[in-house]
Amino acid sequence: MKFFSVALKNLLRRRVRSALTLLGIAVGIAMLFSFMSFNAGYQASLRQDLNRLGAHMLAIAKGCPYEATAMVMHGGVIEDYLTEEHIATIRAMPNVKTAVGMFMNQKIVHQGKPVIIQGLDEAGFALKPWWVIEGERFVDANSVILPAGKATETGLTLGSEYRISGVDQVFTVTGILQKTGSQDDQFIYMPLLTAQRLFNAEGKVTSVAIQLEDLRQVQAVVDLVQALPDVQAITMSQMLGTVQTLMESAQALITSIVVVAVLISALGVLNSILTSVFERTREIGMMKAVGAGAVDIFALVWIESILLTASGGVVGIAAAIGAGTLIEGALRGILPFAPAGNLITFNPDIAGMSLLVSVILGVVAGAYPALRASQLSPMEAIRSE
Amino acid sequence: MSVIKTGKLCKHYRRGSETVYALQNATLAIEAGEFVAIVGPSGSGKTTLMNLLGCLDTPTSGSYRLRGQEVTGLKESGLVRLRQENIGFVFQQFFLLPTLTVEENTELPLLFRDKGKRLTHELLETVGLSHRRKHLPKELSGGEMQRVAIARALINSPAILLADEPTGNLDSKNSLKVIELFRELNSKGLTTIIVTHNREIAAMANRTISISDGQIEEHALRKTP
Numbered sequence: 001m002k003f004f005s006v007a008l009k010n011l012l013r014r015r016v017r018s019a020l021t022l023l024g025i026a027v028g029i030a031m032l033f034s035f036m037s038f039n040a041g042y043q044a045s046l047r048q049d050l051n052r053l054g055a056h057m058l059a060i061a062k063g064c065p066y067e068a069t070a071m072v073m074h075g076g077v078i079e080d081y082l083t084e085e086h087i088a089t090i091r092a093m094p095n096v097k098t099a100v101g102m103f104m105n106q107k108i109v110h111q112g113k114p115v116i117i118q119g120l121d122e123a124g125f126a127l128k129p130w131w132v133i134e135g136e137r138f139v140d141a142n143s144v145i146l147p148a149g150k151a152t153e154t155g156l157t158l159g160s161e162y163r164i165s166g167v168d169q170v171f172t173v174t175g176i177l178q179k180t181g182s183q184d185d186q187f188i189y190m191p192l193l194t195a196q197r198l199f200n201a202e203g204k205v206t207s208v209a210i211q212l213e214d215l216r217q218v219q220a221v222v223d224l225v226q227a228l229p230d231v232q233a234i235t236m237s238q239m240l241g242t243v244q245t246l247m248e249s250a251q252a253l254i255t256s257i258v259v260v261a262v263l264i265s266a267l268g269v270l271n272s273i274l275t276s277v278f279e280r281t282r283e284i285g286m287m288k289a290v291g292a293g294a295v296d297i298f299a300l301v302w303i304e305s306i307l308l309t310a311s312g313g314v315v316g317i318a319a320a321i322g323a324g325t326l327i328e329g330a331l332r333g334i335l336p337f338a339p340a341g342n343l344i345t346f347n348p349d350i351a352g353m354s355l356l357v358s359v360i361l362g363v364v365a366g367a368y369p370a371l372r373a374s375q376l377s378p379m380e381a382i383r384s385e
Numbered sequence: 386m387s388v389i390k391t392g393k394l395c396k397h398y399r400r401g402s403e404t405v406y407a408l409q410n411a412t413l414a415i416e417a418g419e420f421v422a423i424v425g426p427s428g429s430g431k432t433t434l435m436n437l438l439g440c441l442d443t444p445t446s447g448s449y450r451l452r453g454q455e456v457t458g459l460k461e462s463g464l465v466r467l468r469q470e471n472i473g474f475v476f477q478q479f480f481l482l483p484t485l486t487v488e489e490n491t492e493l494p495l496l497f498r499d500k501g502k503r504l505t506h507e508l509l510e511t512v513g514l515s516h517r518r519k520h521l522p523k524e525l526s527g528g529e530m531q532r533v534a535i536a537r538a539l540i541n542s543p544a545i546l547l548a549d550e551p552t553g554n555l556d557s558k559n560s561l562k563v564i565e566l567f568r569e570l571n572s573k574g575l576t577t578i579i580v581t582h583n584r585e586i587a588a589m590a591n592r593t594i595s596i597s598d599g600q601i602e603e604h605a606l607r608k609t610p
Contacts, residue, residue, distance in 0.1 A: 001489050001496060009484035286480035289441055290494040290537060291469035293462060379441040382476065 007303040025312025028265035030320040033354040045339035052182040054127030055209035081204035101205035119195025132178040145175040145189040269365040285381025298374035305366020313358025389415040394447035422590035430599040473538030475548035488518040508536040528559030
């Protein structure tokens, strides 16, 4: 017989209380684990999204940088346009390899859902060499390319008609874009000119995607672009920074919720173990009478506490992994910006760290009850009612 | 040789504004192999005396030598060691851990001081419970539970068995069985001290120490039957 088995049996003696306390810890640790996994996954997905933009920087009409970033990264409406002349000017700048006009806007499709339309020309395709398109790119002005996910969702296939509410023009699906795992899976693509006409914006673009000859010259190009009237340049690192700024307040909120949840669960452990010490005062007195020292009693109570929180940690981590998809869905709903990749990824380091936190909770929460128990006078403990 | 020798042992404590003299000038000696009953009415100080003799409490004044070692002035860790090495306790309420089997309850003191030698089987034979060793306390009668507690008290091979009202929660038939067990253990040389307010139980010991109002009144010697 070992301390461990005595402590375990003692926890099992009060099954309901132990289970509820364990559940509290499990919830706290599940939140912590999900949050840490999310942070890691989020950073990775965000970088991936930015890399898949296919451009080193973008030029857009002057406006709110947050709005611009959101538009660039997952679509949105910007009414201020740049013109074909801007594209030509930027293309002529030193160190600019290509400058491609992009057109993006939003329409309601018949199912009542907003759809982001992106206009592309051949140069636009050149920015996305990794795209795999089933069928053709654009064969005429009525062509559209659907991402595979949207095609499956709407039941459309190559050659299907595609209609947009309030628009007389009937489009034909000429290509299906295979899943890219990035924000590109969320748009509908049509020829640049068609898109411009659809929104009465002929000769205008929402952004100019710029590829550089030499990435070290990025600041020089930024300066040149910013010198154009009413134009601003956004580099990838600025976009990353903007999204991270957007995320900071959300992260601060989530962090405080997680910390509070973990603290409350630790108080639950403290309360549960302390109550059990009070209930067992006479038993503890007996144990001291039959030879237990203060250290022995301390260890017994402490092991109980750590056992409780560590099991809670294991349950919490398992539950968080099991419910990862659900949690990811919930997070996407509340976050100001969510990249397209997996937000929550399983990482053994994070699991280990969460487990360590649960053990530390047991160590901290169990210390006071263990100290109380260890200092009981055997005589008074035996006599207590 | 006296296993227990006290000189003017006193225990005073304060309850509110008054001082309670729980034990005053208790001087006694108990020889190895004796079977002693400490008797007296409720509140007479017999449990206080037993707690002092069992090293569960420290005296206010006086001296106490247990197997030649001075106990007064020892720190808690010293008292723990003395308890482990010398004393087996039996309580009125048995105090078995409900989640442990008979065998595990018997071995509980080994959790805190394992000498490697396990007498569990022999002890359960002695108390007549080897067939119940895998049972939980809730499956036992009061008498059986007390016999498990006695086996537990003996697991460290103590020099002295101290029992506080060991038959207080038992019916007369089970009380008799438990007392018979004490006599049997004593006959093998174990110094046995029982605190009781039951004169019939006390009559089975070979010496009675009466205590009243915190003072030892008489030592009555009886021939071993």
